[in-house]
Amino acid sequence: MSDERVFVGLDIGTTKIAAVVARLDEYNTLNIAGVGTSPSHGLRRGVVINIEKTVQSITKALEQAQLMSGCHIxxxxxxxxxxxxxxxxxxxxxxVSGKDKIITQNDINRVVDAAKAIAxxxxxxxxxxxPQEFIVDDQDGIKNPIGMAGTRLECEVHIVTASSAAVHNIANCVKQAGYNVEEIVxxxxxxxxAVLNIDELDLGVAIMDMGGGTTDIAVFLDGSIRFTSVLGLGGEHVTNDLSHGLRTPMDQAEEIKKKHGCALQGMVSEDELVVVKGIHGRAPREIARSVLSAIIEPRMEEIFTLxxxxxxxxxxxxxxxxxxxxxxxxxxxxGTAELAERVMGIPAKIGA
Structure with a gap:
């Protein structure tokens, strides 16, 4: 199978780095061929702070995905x-250029170039x-104006920018790991x-990607992206709260959060108990699971409020x-979806 029919995605996160390899079949369907993950030790809030450690994590995740898929990446x-x-x-x-005033791809390219001319x-x-929408002679709501007749073409676009240093550091880490960056996404x-359907995109929907160091937000309406934002809070902050509240190391706090955590205190029974391992020879102790939720819920509520x-x-x-x-x-x-609904006042669900 040719290399151009193999696609590789790399999620460079604060707590883990994940790679996925997909093959495009003859029906234009992507099929997952391999995945790989590695703990992330060189990033903070989604930004590279240690090149060497990030390169090691990227290499490990991509090697796993390559081995599973059998594809050369x-x-x-x-x-x-x-x-x-x-x-x-x-x-x-x-x-619009041309004698017949028929809109072509060249006109699309020109109007997008005009829209991105910002300081x-x-x-x-x-x-x-x-691109969000095109407007031809005051007729708005047009998604693809190619082939239409008109004299004036307008385009509304959503422009996403990033720190040049952050972009170059990611590209540099990937290059040092032995790979080329096709595109930064x-x-x-x-x-x-990956998770939104056409109906949701048209009706109006927000997506919140709750990572370890950041929570990323994107808003869609009428099939187009309208707004993006990033919060400097994520799951790692919840783990840190548990680590302090339970007086236990971060790795144990993360394990307890995954196994016994709940974002909504009202969903937890008062008689449920959780064992917290002792450290440095200290004996383990039992605490109520509701105590965990009492620590978790305020931080999760803060994230949804922001x-x-x-x-x-x-x-x-x-x-x-x-x-x-x-x-x-x-x-x-x-309890995450239920808490989100309560705080934000709109329907919430977990994406799949």
Whole structure:
């Protein structure tokens, strides 16, 4: 099978790095051929802080995926997140070229170029230019104007920018691991393509990718992306709260969170007990599971409260008929969707 029919995705997260290899068959369907994961030790809040450790983690995850899939990996699509991500909506206007005034791909390229002509600081670069809609002679709501007649073409786009240093550090880590970066992809955008359906995209929906160090948000309406944002809070902050509250190391706190954690205290019975291992020869102790939830719920509530404030900035919060879809490891705690509904006031579900 040719290399160009093999696609590799790399999720470079704060707590783990995950790789996936997919083959495109003759029916244009992607089939997962291999996966690989590795603990992430070189990132903080989605940003590389240690090149060497990040390269080691990337290498391990991709080698696992390559071994499982039996494919030779050269080019990858790398995800990017972090609270350095910014976005803006922009608009471009051009006069349609050609004698017959029929809109062509060349006109599309020109109007998108006009829309992305914004002033950027020296330390930032554009990673996505995502068209929202086209307007032909004041007729709006057009998704693909090619072949239509008109004299004036407008385009509204969503532009996502990132720290140039963050982008180059990710690309450098991948290169040092022995691979090439085909494209840098915003992680909540990639998540939305994986878990949202057409009806949700049209009705209005928000996606929250709850990772270890950050929570990434993207908002869609009428089939197009309208808003993106990143919160500097994630599952690792919940683990840190448990570590302090239970006076136990981070790795044990993470294990307890995964096995016994619950985001909503009201869902936990008062008589359920959890064993906390002792450290340095100390005896293990029992605590009520409700104590765990009492520590977890305030932090999760804070994340959803901050997310709500971000959604209200998007100006389409009242149009989110499909509510919010939660993804990422931080969303796997029981009660997460119920707490999100209570705090944000819109329907919530776990993405699949």
């Amino acid at each position: 050269e080019n990858i699509y790398a995800g990017i997140a972090g609270d350095h991500i910014r976005s803006i909506n922009s608009k471009g206007v051009i006069a 950027l600081p020296m330390d930032r670069e554009i990673i996505h230019i995502l 915003l992680e909540p955008y990639a998540s939305s393509l 997310a709500l404030k971000e959604l209200e900035k998007s100006d389409v919060y009242d149009s989110l008929a499909a509510g919010v879809v939660l993804t990422g490891g931080g969303s796997l705690l029981p």
